[in-house]
Every structure is written in structure tokens, then in C-alpha cells.
Amino acid sequence: MIQFDSDPGPDCTGRWIHIRQLPPQFNLDLLSNCSEYQVSGDFCPFVGNQGLGQKTHNSSRSWYRTDPLMLELIFHRRMLEYPCLTPDPSLASAVYLPYYAGLDALRYLYGPDQNSSFLHGLDLFRFLTRTHRPEIWNRRQGHDHFLVMARPAWDFSQPLSNDPPIFGTSFLESPEFFNVTALTLESRAYPWQEQAIPYPTSFHPQNLGFLQSWIQRVRRTRRSALMLFAGGGGISANPNIRRSIRLECDNVTSLSAEGSGFEKFCDFVDCSSGICEHDPIRFMRPMLRASFCLQPPGDTPTRRSTFDAMVAGCIPVFFEEQSAKKQYTWHMAEEEYGEWSVFIAKEEVVGKGVRIMDVLMGIPRAEVRRMRERVVGLIERVVYRKHGSSLGLRSKKDAFDIAVDGALQRISSRVHQILAHSLLSHV
Numbered sequence: 001m002i003q004f005d006s007d008p009g010p011d012c013t014g015r016w017i018h019i020r021q022l023p024p025q026f027n028l029d030l031l032s033n034c035s036e037y038q039v040s041g042d043f044c045p046f047v048g049n050q051g052l053g054q055k056t057h058n059s060s061r062s063w064y065r066t067d068p069l070m071l072e073l074i075f076h077r078r079m080l081e082y083p084c085l086t087p088d089p090s091l092a093s094a095v096y097l098p099y100y101a102g103l104d105a106l107r108y109l110y111g112p113d114q115n116s117s118f119l120h121g122l123d124l125f126r127f128l129t130r131t132h133r134p135e136i137w138n139r140r141q142g143h144d145h146f147l148v149m150a151r152p153a154w155d156f157s158q159p160l161s162n163d164p165p166i167f168g169t170s171f172l173e174s175p176e177f178f179n180v181t182a183l184t185l186e187s188r189a190y191p192w193q194e195q196a197i198p199y200p201t202s203f204h205p206q207n208l209g210f211l212q213s214w215i216q217r218v219r220r221t222r223r224s225a226l227m228l229f230a231g232g233g234g235i236s237a238n239p240n241i242r243r244s245i246r247l248e249c250d251n252v253t254s255l256s257a258e259g260s261g262f263e264k265f266c267d268f269v270d271c272s273s274g275i276c277e278h279d280p281i282r283f284m285r286p287m288l289r290a291s292f293c294l295q296p297p298g299d300t301p302t303r304r305s306t307f308d309a310m311v312a313g314c315i316p317v318f319f320e321e322q323s324a325k326k327q328y329t330w331h332m333a334e335e336e337y338g339e340w341s342v343f344i345a346k347e348e349v350v351g352k353g354v355r356i357m358d359v360l361m362g363i364p365r366a367e368v369r370r371m372r373e374r375v376v377g378l379i380e381r382v383v384y385r386k387h388g389s390s391l392g393l394r395s396k397k398d399a400f401d402i403a404v405d406g407a408l409q410r411i412s413s414r415v416h417q418i419l420a421h422s423l424l425s426h427v
Contacts, residue, residue: 012084015408018092019079020136020145022099026124027076030103037110046070046278050077050387052204056280062205062214062386065278068185068304071150071200072100075183077387078400089136094411095145097180099124101171102150108169109155118160120169125176142179143414146407152186152300153194179414181407186302187327195410196327197403198382199304202280203311205385208392218313218376221288225267226260227360228290228314230283230305232272233298241296241319241346245356252357261365262291265357280308287312291368292342292360297323307382315371317356319346330406331381331399340374 034044045065046053051073052064066074076098079085086092101121108117128137128145137145149156149171158168171177172193182194205211229249234242249266257264267290269276269283276282283305287293293309294317301322309316318324318341325337337343342363348354363371385398397405 014093014412015084016086016092016094017079017082017084017404017408018086018089018095018136020089020095020097020128021132022097022124023127026104026127027072027098027100030100031073033103033106037106041274043067043069047073050074052386053202053278056202062210063202063280064204065280066200066202066204067278068199069102069150071185071384072102072148074200074384074387075148075400075403076100078384079404081387082404089133090139092144094408095136097124097128097145097147099147100150101147101156101182105151105155105169105171109167115165117158117165117169118174120156121171121174121177125174140179140415140418142177143418144411145179146181146183146411148183148197149194150185152302153182153184153188153191153196154186154300156182156184157188181410183403183407186300189322189326195330195406196302197406198307198328198331198384198399199302200384200399201304201307201311201382202284203383205383205393206388207390208396211380211383211385211393211396214311215376215379218288218311218379221313223289223291224263225286225290226257226262226265226357227292227294227317228267228269228286229294229296230269230271230276230286230308231296231298231303232270232274239350241350242298244346244349245294245296248356260361283308284312287314290314291372292317294356295319295323296346302327310375310382311379313372313376313379315341315368315375317342317344317360319344319349331402332378336374340371340378342371 031047034047035042046067048054049064051070053066056063056065079096089095105120107113108120153172155168156171157173158166158170160170160173172182178193180193183197184194185196185199187194187196229245234246236243249268252265255265267286269286287309293314295303295306297320301320306316306324325334344356344359349356380396380398381402382399384400385393
């Protein structure tokens with residue numbers, strides 16, 4: 001049941017949001033199909049706790065086995081707590097669509113509708129523009145609407161002209177949705193509709209004490225390994241960045257780290273076949289002990305591991321600018337990446353033989369300490385706190401809060417541009 005605040009105060013100026021009422025076929029009913037697409041995996045265990053998944057252990061109060069695909073459910077639950085909701089769409093600065101686009105996409109990606117992927121979202125469009133209060137959409141032609149799509153934007157970017165269809169749906173290529181702001185886990189290199197927001201990690205504190213306690217642990221943990229790679233791949237004979245990382249890690253393991261300040265130069269956590277995906281204990285402890293965490297691209301440029309590493313206070317090392325710098329600009333300013341991360345072009349490593357260890361060992365220790373403190377300062381901005389969290393924790397903006405602020409700002413900018421253009425056209 002949505003609760004509307006009768007006296008939200010002046011802070012809601014320009015921040016009112018209307019949640020569009022959708023039939024359950026567009027959200028909650030999709031959760032009942034959690035075991036239907038075995039190729040993509042059974043996500044039934046991760047629906048619990050409003051999308052946070054099962055606790056990592058019974059006594060846990062902050063750690064869950066969270067699946068990134070559940071971000072749509074997590075976001076929806078948090079939107080119900082948003083303090084500036086209005087039942088009147090004419091008063092709203094933005095309209096939130098609680099449509100679980102990533103879950104609905106499964107039937108096109110892995111199910112019986114693979115050859116009809118161009119239809120993804122069209123039933124929603126008909127509902128918005130014909131069936132239920134079309135005036136809400138028509139007021140701004142969808143420019144004031146936003147939604148969350150818990151997959152990389154590429155999964156929704158199949159050209160309508162593809163025949164036969166390839167992997168992906170055409171949601172973001174459909175003219176019907178060109179005006180909608182989509183919050184995705186990864187944006188394309190030329191985003192118009194979408195903006196990337198952080199992958200959900202397994203850490204969802206419910207009060208300020210739990211957050212501060214974790215940050216204290218991150219600060220005091222001794223970093224015994226220079227660098228860590230937690231992931232799979234790299235076993236192909238073809239040159240690629242993951243293969244180069246695996247080879248370097250194997251080679252430096254035999255080197256003595258005496259006098260370096262580390263017990264070992266490289267640590268490797270094998271996450272092949274997705275074994276780490278829902279088991280944060282497997283990789284978080286090694287990340288806590290590492291100074292730098294390597295974030296090579298995989299099937300797509302971004303990785304959830306980037307945010308896992310940041311939560312552990314492990315300085316990310318990127319090999320493509322599209323892995324983060326060009327993605328999460330609302331949450332981490334693009335011009336500040338050099339203050340808390342390291343960039344080594346993958347071509348330098350794969351093609352020219354640059355050793356990652358040499359680059360990292362060349363960074364002065366005082367600079368490393370400063371970088372780690374900047375990473376620690378970003379933790380609260382990249383985690384999604386638990387729904388129903390304490391007032392103290394709500395005073396700090398988390399990944400959800402920043403995403404909503406960004407959506408409001410983008411929508412406001414677009415609406416003002418449209419109004420200005422309309423006024424000029426009538427002069």
C-alpha cells in the first residue's frame with residue numbers, strides 16, 4: 001500500500017513523483033515465473049526480502065545473497081518509501097514505472113518468444129497510452145517517465161531490422177520508448193535514453209551503526225596482497241586482458257614479496273561458472289585483504305565486482321574507460337576517477353607487455369592511502385540500503401537516492417527544453 005506524506009515540507013519542491021499503477025502482469029506476476037527459464041538460472045531463492053535475497057547466514061543483518069536482476073524489485077520497494085510521492089500525476093515532476101523490464105525480457109532472451117523480441121514492451125505501451133489514463137503519458141509524451149532495467153542496455157538494444165533476431169530485445173530501439181529515461185546496470189557508449197546506476201552488492205545495512213561498523217572494519221583491515229582478481233575466464237589461448245591477468249598472477253606468485261610490505265603480490269579467486277555470484281563470503285574476505293582489485297571487462301565492459309571491491313575498500317583497477325568512468329556519472333564524478341582508481345589501458349598490458357604489478361608498485365604508499373580513503377568515502381553512495389532502514393541512515397544518500405535525484409534532474413532538463421522549443425516555435 002503506497003503511503004502519501006500529507007506534510008512533506010518544502011524539500012519536495014520539484015521532487016514530487018507519481019508511481020504509475022500497473023497491472024501485476026508487468027511486475028509481481030513476473031516473479032512467479034522465477035524458475036521457468038533454466039538457461040538463465042532459477043532466481044526464486046533471490047526474490048525474498050523484497051529482492052535482497054536470502055541472508056548469508058541466519059544472524060546476518062546486513063549481508064544477503066543478492067542477484068543483480070532483482071534491482072527492479074529492490075528499487076520498486078524503495079520507491080514506496082520515497083517521501084515525496086503524490087497520487088496526482090499533474091503535480092508530479094516525474095512518473096515512475098514499476099515495470100520489471102529485465103524479468104519480462106527473459107521470455108524473449110531464453111523463452112518461447114525469442115523470435116518476437118521486437119515486441120518487448122509494446123503491451124506496456126498500449127496500457128500506458130490507451131487502456132489506463134492515457135492523459136498521464138500524453139501530458140509529456142513520456143518524457144517525464146522513468147523505469148529501472150536490471151540488465152546492461154545492450155540486452156535491450158537489438159535493432160528492429162534484425163532478421164532473424166539475435167540475442168537481446170528491442171525495447172530501447174522502439175520509438176515508443178525513446179522519450180523514457182531508463183536506469184540500467186550498464187549504458188551504451190552513446191546513451192540517450194539510459195543512465196547506468198550501480199549494480200547491487202550483497203551489503204544492505206539497515207541502520208547507521210551497521211554502516212559505520214563496516215566502514216571501520218574496512219579501514220582497519222591489513223592489506224596483505226598487492227592485487228586481487230576475482231573472476232573467471234582468461235583460459236583461452238587467444239590474447240585478451242583476462243588471460244594476461246591470469247598469466248601475470250601465476251608468474252608473480254612465485255616471487256618473494258619480502259620488503260614490499262605485502263605477503264604476496266597477487267591473489268586470485270576463481271569465480272568460473274558463476275560460483276561467486278551469490279556467495280559474497282567467497283570474494284569479500286580476499287577483497288578486504290587486497291590493496292588493488294583488478295576489474296577487466298568480460299562479455300560487457302562493466303562488472304558487479306567493481307562495487308563489491310569498493311565496499312571492501314579495495315582500489316579498483318580499470319582497463320577500459322567504459323567499465324566505469326563513462327558509466328556511473330551520477331554516483332561518481334567522471335573527473336574524479338583518478339583520485340580513487342587506477343587506469344591501465346588493456347592494449348598496454350596485452351599488446352605491449354606492461355606488467356600491472358609494476359604500475360601498482362610504482363604508486364607511492366601515501367597516495368595509495370589517500371586513494372583508499374576516497375574509495376571508503378564512496379561506499380555509502382554505491383550501496384542500496386535495506387528498505388525500512390533507520391532515520392539516521394536515511395540522512396545519507398545511497399545509490400537509490402542518487403539515482404532518483406539524477407532521474408529528476410534529467411527529466412526536468414528535458415521538459416524545460418521541450419517547453420522552450422515549443423515557445424520558440426510559436427513566436
